Each structure stands twice: as structure tokens, then as C-alpha cells.
Amino acid sequence: MTLNACWHNGQPIQQLSPLERGLAYGDGVFTTMAVRQGRAALLAYHWQRLEHGCQRLAINTPNFSQWQDDFRRFLICYPEMTAKIIITRGEGGRGYLPDLLAQPNCYFYAFPVVSYPESYQQVISTDFLHGRLGVNPLLAGIKHLNRLEQVLLRQELAQTSYPEALVCDVTGKVIEGVFSNVFIVKNHQLLTPYVNEAGVAGVMRRYILQLAAELGIIAHEKNLMPADFLAADEVFFCNSLYGIWPVAQIAGTMLPSHSLTQKLQSQLEQRLSYV
């Protein structure tokens, strides 16, 4: 993937320190977002998730508001992009133990706009992957830089014909997609897996839960098994880059409806201009 620019703490850089703890241990968090006409959708949610992730990892971020100012300048310089923000604990320390004086690093990346086939916004087919997510309450929900599971699962997905697929944890519960969260509709209720033992608490997942509440749709987290997906009225994937992908069939089983999914899609289109 081409990189259009990389900034470090507000300044353009070409390279970074070999002592970066983000490389040594994946010691940081990140987020990715769509930027159109200089506007990043759900930007406040992305910053909130970054800040919450840093808090859970005990990464001090005294410069948070400065980074937010810097990012406004970045949006002006690169108004059409897929933007990525990485915050790390900084450099050095004695092995795993962080240096208490280490200054956190904030990186901005400008990548070309990611485009997906428009037909994915209509319906996609999917299946369950064989690879399983671990169970790890200490780190679950955080969009941290320890993403080897997703790298391996993404390679399994590439062996299939599906644009996205469902992933279970080692206990057999469905948790998410490879790079998406997932919802089902059952009896007019919107249900999504918990992400407190495995998985990532996606920004779009949070937005959809709030949107449902605004629209008077009952929506909540629930433990969901593969059978719940096969017996669902509707299923959809979501993330910050593409919005919502309705699922037409899972492992050959046709799903009966997409009506609530389409309602949410049209609401997203009205409220977030890019999707």
C-alpha cells in the first residue's frame, strides 16, 4: 500500500526510531478512518477510543489535545485519504518494563482512499473461519497494536471467495469479522457479541448501538453462537471505512430479510456523508 505521508507528533517524518516500543512489543493503540473533503467521520469517537485504549494500557498522554490540533492540520493537508492514527508508549525502557520518563509517540498516516465494490453495500455472502480468537479479558475490546490474530485470520479469509467472514473465539462464541464488527437482527431486536473477552470495540459498532437507541430500536450485547447467526432474521458487518455490509447468506443458508439493515444503512448515509 502506498503511503502519502507520515507525521510524528505533528511533524512529517520519513523514518522512525528502532527503539520504538510499538515495534518491540506492539505497545500502543491505533485507529483507521475515512477522510473525505477534509472531514473525518466520527472523529470524536476515534479520539475517545484512542484515549480509552491508552488508559487501559496505562500509557500517559499529556499531549492529547496538541495531537488533536495537529490532526486538524493533517486533514487540511490530506483532505482525501484513509487516515490511520497510532499512539505508542514511546521508546526504550528496561525490557518489558516501560521507562517512566518515556514520552508517548503519536503517528498520523495518510493512505490512498480504500475502495470496495459497491455491490458489497447491497449484500455479501459469508461463512465462519476455522481460526479462532483467543480469550483475553486484559486486552479485549482495545484496538491495540497486537494484531497477529487478525493477520493470520486475514490470510485464511484470502483463501475464500468472501469479502469478510465470521470469527469465533476458542470457546465457540461468535465475536466479530476479521476487520469488522457484526450484528444480527432477531425479532426486530439488534444484537451484537460482547467484546470483553475477545474482539475489538469498533467505532462503527458503538455508533450503530447509539443510532439504534435514537431510532427506538432495542439493541444490546449478547453471547451469540453460530446457530444464532444461521437462525437470524438479518446479519450485517460494519466498520468505520465501509459502513455496513448486509449478509445475504452464511455457509449457504439464506437469510430472510435485510429491512432493518437497509434502514440503518440509509440513516448512516444521511448522517455520515462518506458511506
Next chain:
Amino acid sequence: MTLNACWHNGQPIQQLSPLERGLAYGDGVFTTMAVRQGRAALLAYHWQRLEHGCQRLAINTPNFSQWQDDFRRFLICYPEMTAKIIITRGEGGRGYLPDLLAQPNCYFYAFPVVSYPESYQQVISTDFLHGRLGVNPLLAGIKHLNRLEQVLLRQELAQTSYPEALVCDVTGKVIEGVFSNVFIVKNHQLLTPYVNEAGVAGVMRRYILQLAAELGIIAHEKNLMPADFLAADEVFFCNSLYGIWPVAQIAGTMLPSHSLTQKLQSQLEQRLSYV
């Protein structure tokens, strides 16, 4: 921690690429070893573990023998150091999906020699930490770059007076130390936890299992609970940098003996000159 040198694929560097997948996803493996008088103890074991880790992560390493040649030069340049080798999948790719043409990167780091109090080689006290390791068969055993669990546990350890502590997984089994593997002796047998659901398969752990076989000591992997440690005849930690640390007491419970531990220590001293 001061860095004396960093090499990338055989050449000294000052900085590295922002597109390094090691930063983006922790997409790689590493190992750390003691180097004295230009000799790295158990070097063949370290390379074997790096290669095995790359195989499990499907990282192609066509340049492996070149890297080994390069490292021989590195040892000549830096004969007294703590050496770290990092191998990553390389740069770029489309999100989590690797670029099939990506070339892996091999980094050598020369850090100052790590010194521990000599008294740790006599006996240490320890306890169980509260933080739990996740359960993740896909990644367990590999010394990969996804080390946020260890970063968090190392911070918990720093709040105690112990040089190392015991860590359980979410199911309650004892797995390892924060930066060590662990053994118990019970009825003249040497037992160490499995590392196929959580934990790292340490180089020193492997060496001690082989050494025990050579010495006619029965040694094997076993599921071990905290109660097994409190009722053990002997307990010790081990890793590549310090060798063996005998445990005198766990959570206030005195352990009755160190005789087999001391026998293993003296064998290590004879066979690996640095410990």
C-alpha cells in the same frame, strides 16, 4: 535502555520504515540472548526458535542463512552485549493482509550487558500476580512481537518487591513468569507447564528439558495449578539471560529444597560459560 547498534539485513541503520508491519501489527518474532567474548550461548536454539516462529506465522525467510552469516559479523563487532534479533514480515500490504511480495526484515540490536544481583542465583522469593494471560492456541508458544500482556504484567511486577513472579492463565493454570519459564521439582521429577494454550516456549526451558534427559532426570510438561507450586519440593525460574533463579518461598510458603535446582545450575555453569 541505551542502544549500542542496530543493523537491518546486515547493515547498520539509525532509523526504520514507518510501514514496518512489526509496528503496525506486531507482525514478527524476536529473541534475546547473552553474548560474552563474542559468543552467544545456545545460538543454534535461538535461530531454530526464530525459524519455527516464522513458519507458524507463515513469514517467508529465504534469507535465513544470510542473516546467520550477518550475525556472526555482528558478534565480532559487539562481543559483550545483550543481543536481540527481530524478524518481521516486512512492509506494507493491504491492511492486515500481507503483501505477497513483501521481503522480511531482520534486525539485530546490541544493548549493554544486563546485570542482575548475584544473590538471585542463590534464592529469590516470589508470589502469584493478579493479571492473567489469555488463552490463544493460534499464537501460544511463539516468541512473537505481540507482547502487551507482558508489558502490563511487568508493570504489576514492578509494584512488588519480587524480581520475578508467577503468572496464571484465565483458566487458573500456572503458565510462566513475566519474562521467564518456570519448573517445579516433585518426587525427583522435573515438571514445567505446557505452553500450547498460553505462554512462550523459552530457549532455556528447552535446553533444561534436554539437559535433564541427558542427566537421567525424568522431566515432562504437565498442567500445573498454584497448589502444585505451593506443595512442590523445589521451584525455579529460567531464561536465556540469567540462567536459573531458585525460589526459596512463594507467597510466604517456604520450599523445602533446592538440591536438584543447584545441580542444574552447576551443569549450566559448566556447559554455558556465561551463566
